[in-house]
Amino acid sequence: MQQIPAIDLLKLPGLRWLGRWRYARFALQLPLFALAMLMVWDGLTGAQLAPKNSATVIVWVHYRGFLMLALLVVGNLFCMACPFMLPRNLARRIIKPRFKWPTWLRNKWLAAGLLVLFFFAYERFDLWASPWWTAILIVSYFAAALLIDSSFQGAPFCKYVCPLGQFNMLSSTLSPIEVAVRQPQRCQTCATKDCIVGRDDQPGCELWLFQPKKVGNLDCTMCLDCIHACPHDNIGLLARVPGQELISLQPRSGIGKIEERSDFSLLMLVFTWGALLNAFGMISPVYSFYNWLTTQFAITSETFLLSVVFILALVIEPVVLLGGAAWLFRRISGHNERLIAIINRFMKGFLPIGIAMWTAHYAFHFIIGFWTILPVLRSLLAEAGINFSWMPVTGLSPLVPQAMIYPFQMGMILLGSVLSAVITWQTTTTITKQRQRWAWLPWALVIVAMAGSAMWLLSQPMDMRGILEG
Amino acid sequence: MLFRYGQLILLSLMFLSLLGCSRTPSDDPRLLMSLEQTPNAMGIQTIVLVINDGSTPLDNAKVQIEATMTHAGMPSQIVQMQALGAGKYQASIDFSMLGEWVLIVNVTEANGAVMQRTLPAFNIQ
Numbered sequence: 001m002q003q004i005p006a007i008d009l010l011k012l013p014g015l016r017w018l019g020r021w022r023y024a025r026f027a028l029q030l031p032l033f034a035l036a037m038l039m040v041w042d043g044l045t046g047a048q049l050a051p052k053n054s055a056t057v058i059v060w061v062h063y064r065g066f067l068m069l070a071l072l073v074v075g076n077l078f079c080m081a082c083p084f085m086l087p088r089n090l091a092r093r094i095i096k097p098r099f100k101w102p103t104w105l106r107n108k109w110l111a112a113g114l115l116v117l118f119f120f121a122y123e124r125f126d127l128w129a130s131p132w133w134t135a136i137l138i139v140s141y142f143a144a145a146l147l148i149d150s151s152f153q154g155a156p157f158c159k160y161v162c163p164l165g166q167f168n169m170l171s172s173t174l175s176p177i178e179v180a181v182r183q184p185q186r187c188q189t190c191a192t193k194d195c196i197v198g199r200d201d202q203p204g205c206e207l208w209l210f211q212p213k214k215v216g217n218l219d220c221t222m223c224l225d226c227i228h229a230c231p232h233d234n235i236g237l238l239a240r241v242p243g244q245e246l247i248s249l250q251p252r253s254g255i256g257k258i259e260e261r262s263d264f265s266l267l268m269l270v271f272t273w274g275a276l277l278n279a280f281g282m283i284s285p286v287y288s289f290y291n292w293l294t295t296q297f298a299i300t301s302e303t304f305l306l307s308v309v310f311i312l313a314l315v316i317e318p319v320v321l322l323g324g325a326a327w328l329f330r331r332i333s334g335h336n337e338r339l340i341a342i343i344n345r346f347m348k349g350f351l352p353i354g355i356a357m358w359t360a361h362y363a364f365h366f367i368i369g370f371w372t373i374l375p376v377l378r379s380l381l382a383e384a385g386i387n388f389s390w391m392p393v394t395g396l397s398p399l400v401p402q403a404m405i406y407p408f409q410m411g412m413i414l415l416g417s418v419l420s421a422v423i424t425w426q427t428t429t430t431i432t433k434q435r436q437r438w439a440w441l442p443w444a445l446v447i448v449a450m451a452g453s454a455m456w457l458l459s460q461p462m463d464m465r466g467i468l469e470g
Numbered sequence: 471m472l473f474r475y476g477q478l479i480l481l482s483l484m485f486l487s488l489l490g491c492s493r494t495p496s497d498d499p500r501l502l503m504s505l506e507q508t509p510n511a512m513g514i515q516t517i518v519l520v521i522n523d524g525s526t527p528l529d530n531a532k533v534q535i536e537a538t539m540t541h542a543g544m545p546s547q548i549v550q551m552q553a554l555g556a557g558k559y560q561a562s563i564d565f566s567m568l569g570e571w572v573l574i575v576n577v578t579e580a581n582g583a584v585m586q587r588t589l590p591a592f593n594i595q
Contacts, residue, residue, distance in 0.1 A: 045493045046493055049588065050541050051538045051544065051546065060543065372545055394546055396546075461567070463569050463595075
């Protein structure tokens with residue numbers, strides 16, 4: 001029986017231009033670049049009250065919510081239209097990078113560290129409440145992308161540095177589309193491999209993903225380079241089963257086996273446990289905890305208190321849970337790998353619950369605060385002499401009735417938990433044939449603990465203030 | 471090469487010049503404002519604002535108050551305050567979420583003069 005070909009977004013009317021037009025990505029980047037410039041200008045010179053400034057409203061309310069929803073509904077649209085790449089691409093027309101990214105940095109250790117640093121800075125400097133710091137963050141992204149990619153060949157910023165990109169690429173493992181080969185047999189006769197080496201002035205994949213051997217969305221920024229480089233028009237944006245790549249054990253082009261890479265495990269750990277930590281920073285119990293810490297240690301340093309919380313959430317808790325589960329798994333199954341190797345194999349199974357938590361959290365802000373852009377927009381337009389006084393500035397309702405938000409969040413967590421359970425079960429049955437159900441149980445318990453924590457966090461009243469002001 | 475570095479320096483200077491700019495007017499120091507009691511609990515609360523022009527209570531002004539949180543994403547409440555006399559104005563605000571709030575006061579005096587003041591942030595616990 002002939003296999004039904006997957007739906008290809010690039011064959012849909014209205015989207016064909018993405019695959020055919022060489023400047024498609026540029027056209028997508030341009031509006032986001034203009035928006036980023038507006039936010040930098042407003043963040044640095046405008047009202048320094050977060051709800052009155054486009055930098056804080058767009059970045060922390062709209063961008064984050066839209067990002068997660070887009071990742072789950074379509075794919076990694078932000079990386080596709082990434083504005084940070086625009087000056088970098090223009091600069092590369094003048095400056096050809098001379099250096100190769102150091103071998104010892106060709107992994108995810110740095111990116112995982114930067115992701116932790118970003119989460120820490122978010123809490124320490126109250127980024128969500130500071131237009132100025134938000135603008136500086138955007139400028140830093142532009143500067144880092146420009147500096148790194150102007151010095152080093154390929155796209156090391158996206159692949160090895162950008163914390164935002166790592167976040168998007170991990171989340172896109174559950175996306176329903178991926179950049180993939182349309183007809184694999186066509187690639188077998190291809191001698192030029194333009195998708196990776198490039199053709200004429202069109203670069204190939206700068207993240208070193210060779211299409212015929214590429215698996216899933218990890219490390220793919222959907223930049224469309226391979227699509228434009230392929231002379232056989234054999235690469236598309238194909239529909240797939242979300243999460244399918246988390247079950248695959250194939251070696252991935254440009255990555256290898258994520259199940260054997262501790263750097264990837266650390267990145268996934270930071271992403272997943274960071275989802276719980278980020279939500280914990282926004283509820284009332286965190287202030288009681290800070291106060292308790294202050295009385296215990298007689299130290300009021302914000303950096304110290306935050307460090308304690310971060311060490312508990314990103315080191316001690318996962319080490320205890322994952323280490324305990326791996327130890328029990330080994331005892332039950334008789335598997336003889338080291339604990340760290342076992343954790344590496346199971347780590348990808350926790351991505352779905354992490355993605356679910358980020359979505360539940362960011363969707364909350366997106367739904368509640370969607371219309372809060374109107375007063376900001378009205379004020380900006382008024383500055384430009386355009387009177388939009390009919391635009392409402394008060395009495396702005398959530399996008400959907402508030403009563404629907406919590407059930408939606410619970411649904412996301414349950415869905416993420418089920419997917420995590422399926423993937424860890426699949427991993428268990430692949431690794432061991434001994435007492436599979438019992439061997440899977442420790443991992444299932446970790447998932448239950450995480451789901452319980454997520455549900456508890458989402459049920460708490462939100463509380464946003466400076467760390468020691470309570 | 472020198473030209474390229476020149477461009478980079480020029481761009482950096484343009485960016486740095488933004489850091490010193492501000493498009494928002496600073497608060498008018500002429501009027502003195504204080505809350506009789508700073509709100510501190512969730513729910514609907516009546517707040518009383520005292521406004522003085524020097525040592526004289528400011529009466530016969532139109533006072534509008536905007537309550538918002540210090541982070542983005544929560545819709546503001548804008549309420550017209552009711553004059554109580556002796557420079558006092560009253561309004562009810564629904565402090566619907568825990569966290570840091572600010573009140574932005576817009577005053578239109580009887581002579582048509584307009585001013586805005588952002589009161590110090592406070593916590594609703």
